[in-house]
Amino acid sequence: METLENKIDFAVVFSVIHANPNGDPLNGNRPRTNYDSMGEVSDVCIKRKIRNRLMEAGHSIFVQADDNKLDDYLILRSRAEGALKKEQWKDA
Numbered sequence: 392m393e394t395l396e397n398k399i400d401f402a403v404v405f406s407v408i409h410a411n412p413n414g415d416p417l418n419g420n421r422p423r424t425n426y427d428s429m430g431e432v433s434d435v436c437i438k439r440k441i442r443n444r445l446m447e448a449g450h451s452i453f454v455q456a457d458d459n460k461l462d463d464y465l466i467l468r469s470r471a472e473g474a475l476k477k478e479q480w481k482d483a
């Protein structure tokens with residue numbers, strides 16, 4: 392797995408017509424909007440969309456969604472142990 396050595400900043404701009412890009416689970420999954428009734432997408436949603444797209448392109452992703460997993464790990468620690476040498480986890 393490759394590790395980034397430098398921070399990368401970027402902006403995401405996309406448009407949605409007649410769809411719900413990021414439903415609010417605390418509000419009946421209705422679209423998130425600001426005070427001007429403009430749609431908003433949470434940072435968590437954007438990160439998930441990017442991770443899913445990278446997985447589709449064949450990249451390894453540590454934090455995988457339950458409905459889009461490429462392995463059988465149930466917890467992140469197990470995934471880390473599978474990717475790293477087990478000796479590093481003996482004293483953890």
